[in-house]
Amino acid sequence: MRLGIDIGGTKTAAVAIGADGELSDQVRMPTGFGAEAVVATALRTVDRMTEIAGVEASAFSSIGIGIPGAVDSRTGRVAHAVNLGLEGLELGSRLADRLGVDVRVENDVKAAALGAHHLLGVADGILAHSMAYLNLGTGLAAGIVLDGRLLRGEQGVAGEIGHIPVDPAGDRCGCGQRGCLETVASGWAVSRSWPTEHPLPARALFDAADAGDVRAIAVRERFLTGVAAAVRLLALTTDVDDVVIGGGLAALGDPLVSGTRRILNGWAAESAFLASLDLAARVQVIPIGFPAAAVGAALVGEHQWPKS
Amino acid sequence: MRLGIDIGGTKTAAVAIGADGELSDQVRMPTGFGAEAVVATALRTVDRMTEIAGVEASAFSSIGIGIPGAVDSRTGRVAHAVNLGLEGLELGSRLADRLGVDVRVENDVKAAALGAHHLLGVADGILAHSMAYLNLGTGLAAGIVLDGRLLRGEQGVAGEIGHIPVDPAGDRCGCGQRGCLETVASGWAVSRSWPTEHPLPARALFDAADAGDVRAIAVRERFLTGVAAAVRLLALTTDVDDVVIGGGLAALGDPLVSGTRRILNGWAAESAFLASLDLAARVQVIPIGFPAAAVGAALVGEHQWPKS
Numbered sequence: 001m002r003l004g005i006d007i008g009g010t011k012t013a014a015v016a017i018g019a020d021g022e023l024s025d026q027v028r029m030p031t032g033f034g035a036e037a038v039v040a041t042a043l044r045t046v047d048r049m050t051e052i053a054g055v056e057a058s059a060f061s062s063i064g065i066g067i068p069g070a071v072d073s074r075t076g077r078v079a080h081a082v083n084l085g086l087e088g089l090e091l092g093s094r095l096a097d098r099l100g101v102d103v104r105v106e107n108d109v110k111a112a113a114l115g116a117h118h119l120l121g122v123a124d125g126i127l128a129h130s131m132a133y134l135n136l137g138t139g140l141a142a143g144i145v146l147d148g149r150l151l152r153g154e155q156g157v158a159g160e161i162g163h164i165p166v167d168p169a170g171d172r173c174g175c176g177q178r179g180c181l182e183t184v185a186s187g188w189a190v191s192r193s194w195p196t197e198h199p200l201p202a203r204a205l206f207d208a209a210d211a212g213d214v215r216a217i218a219v220r221e222r223f224l225t226g227v228a229a230a231v232r233l234l235a236l237t238t239d240v241d242d243v244v245i246g247g248g249l250a251a252l253g254d255p256l257v258s259g260t261r262r263i264l265n266g267w268a269a270e271s272a273f274l275a276s277l278d279l280a281a282r283v284q285v286i287p288i289g290f291p292a293a294a295v296g297a298a299l300v301g302e303h304q305w306p307k308s
Numbered sequence: 309m310r311l312g313i314d315i316g317g318t319k320t321a322a323v324a325i326g327a328d329g330e331l332s333d334q335v336r337m338p339t340g341f342g343a344e345a346v347v348a349t350a351l352r353t354v355d356r357m358t359e360i361a362g363v364e365a366s367a368f369s370s371i372g373i374g375i376p377g378a379v380d381s382r383t384g385r386v387a388h389a390v391n392l393g394l395e396g397l398e399l400g401s402r403l404a405d406r407l408g409v410d411v412r413v414e415n416d417v418k419a420a421a422l423g424a425h426h427l428l429g430v431a432d433g434i435l436a437h438s439m440a441y442l443n444l445g446t447g448l449a450a451g452i453v454l455d456g457r458l459l460r461g462e463q464g465v466a467g468e469i470g471h472i473p474v475d476p477a478g479d480r481c482g483c484g485q486r487g488c489l490e491t492v493a494s495g496w497a498v499s500r501s502w503p504t505e506h507p508l509p510a511r512a513l514f515d516a517a518d519a520g521d522v523r524a525i526a527v528r529e530r531f532l533t534g535v536a537a538a539v540r541l542l543a544l545t546t547d548v549d550d551v552v553i554g555g556g557l558a559a560l561g562d563p564l565v566s567g568t569r570r571i572l573n574g575w576a577a578e579s580a581f582l583a584s585l586d587l588a589a590r591v592q593v594i595p596i597g598f599p600a601a602a603v604g605a606a607l608v609g610e611h612q613w614p615k616s
Binding site: 130144146151152153154155156157158159160161163164165166167168169175176177229232233234235236237238239240241267270271272273274277 | 438450452454459460461462463464465466467468469471472473474475476477483484485537540541542543544545546547548549575578579580581582585
């Protein structure tokens with residue numbers, strides 16, 4: 001049995017995966033802030049999972065952690081995770097020492113990509129799929145799985161497409177550049193262009209657009225165009241069969257997918273080249289409630305790429 | 309001994325690679341136009357190579373072909389190669405039947421990526437490098453080699469980054485979209501923005517810019533910005549260590565590399581995120597005269613990815 005823990009900015013979720021690929025019940029709890037609190041949260045989720053499974057922590061053949069931030073997956077060190085108040089935390093070895101089990105640490109979007117890949121594989125009966133996971137959260141990033149293995153890259157920044165500029169006249173991005181994909185297609189971008197008290201601003205935006213608000217329609221169109229641009233970019237670079245949208249904005253569900261497909265089909269009507277790629281057929285959204293990052297965290301290390 | 313043949317729009321080049329990785333002398337001849345002429349050209353290069361090596365064609369353990377166009381590398385079929393007048397040519401099986409040797413066919417840019425990877429590997433003593441080959445020819449495309457294996461993608465379009473738009477207000481591209489990378493950073497883009505009788509318009513442009521022509525400086529800057537954007541895009545998507553520029557414009561040599569680095573360093577000065585990636589250090593240019601596509605063609609099939 002493998003244990004996966006998704007340490008998010010506010011919540012931590014854990015799930016176990018059996019040898020048959022079956023998922024256990026999930027455990028969820030608030031995430032503490034700062035190094036000691038984060039370590040304590042992780043240990044508490046392991047405790048709870050052992051209670052549920054009726055086993056010792058050592059019964060888990062491995063434990064994987066997904067965490068937002070810059071992670072060295074080789075050493076299990078979190079270089080920084082600003083939202084969690086972490087800087088240079090040896091998370092993997094701290095947990096491994098306490099638990100007596102191998103603990104692997106991965107960036108949460110990359111972990112979620114493995115989780116989405118697992119879900120597709122179970123659905124299709126294919127274990128070595130190539131796909132991209134497009135995370136639309138506060139920011140925008142992708143996790144790329146090629147032939148069943150997670151692409152990390154030489155510096156671990158493979159899939160950081162949110163900081164590829166797509167408009168020289170676009171908004172200034174937090175990264176210092178201008179017109180990055182993230183300035184168009186992210187929770188941050190929606191919140192900026194559609195201020196609201198709604199807990200999911202993108203939902204408020206889509207609702208207003210559906211109700212016929214002309215400005216909302218324009219703002220939504222710009223957002224969807226950015227999402228479609230991210231899909232096109234992933235397809236033309238890596239030519240993956242599937243782009244699975246996840247992250248907080250995936251809660252938009254079908255309207256997000258159908259809107260993105262509409263934009264892609266519009267482009268295809270103007271470009272025989274794009275039409276031949278049938279990008280619209282490649283887009284899907286992760287099912288609401290599927291704990292992609294926790295599932296993927298449990299699988300981290302088995303599917304790493306390049307081998308190291 | 310493996311034989312590689314690069315069938316270009318005007319010239320065909322061939323080279324053999326020994327078991328030790330050593331290259332034979334090259335054979336070069338004009339390429340015929342149309343299916344029969346292209347097959348005849350390929351057969352003639354094999355004849356010449358067997359003469360040089362003093363062996364029968366069957367002495368080659370495999371023969372690989374690189375060809376510009378849409379290729380199904382699994383079947384050896386060339387779906388279309390417009391510049392060569394080919395449509396639905398079973399190039400691999402036609403040659404294999406005549407030569408009694410396994411013949412593999414690959415898109416020329418992807419083959420060249422394998423050739424550049426081979427060159428880097430010999431230089432560094434590393435056989436499973438991750439790198440991208442950025443081909444600046446008439447158009448712009450990349451070949452991506454990850455962990456020593458060529459990324460083809462599900463439809464063979466991995467690396468077709470020339471048709472990723474980077475400016476909504478940019479020029480109309482031949483593909484039907486607007487502002488594609490290819491409209492900024494390609495031989496086609498240079499010829500359009502700097503009309504000249506010079507056989508290498510980009511050289512004329514760089515010379516005029518060096519001589520202080522203000523408009524040439526602006527045109528060159530736009531071109532170099534596009535090249536730098538392609539490097540950034542490849543790095544943020546695949547995070548390869550090396551981006552090796554090849555293709556006709558690689559003949560520009562050092563001024564191309566130093567200009568691209570200057571743009572990348574300018575961006576890094578504005579973005580701590582980009583600075584941390586040190587993109588300028590990843591850029592290099594293929595040595596003039598190195599037959600990347602022929603060398604890579606000889607290696608096609610051994611390093612394919614995904615496995616199929």
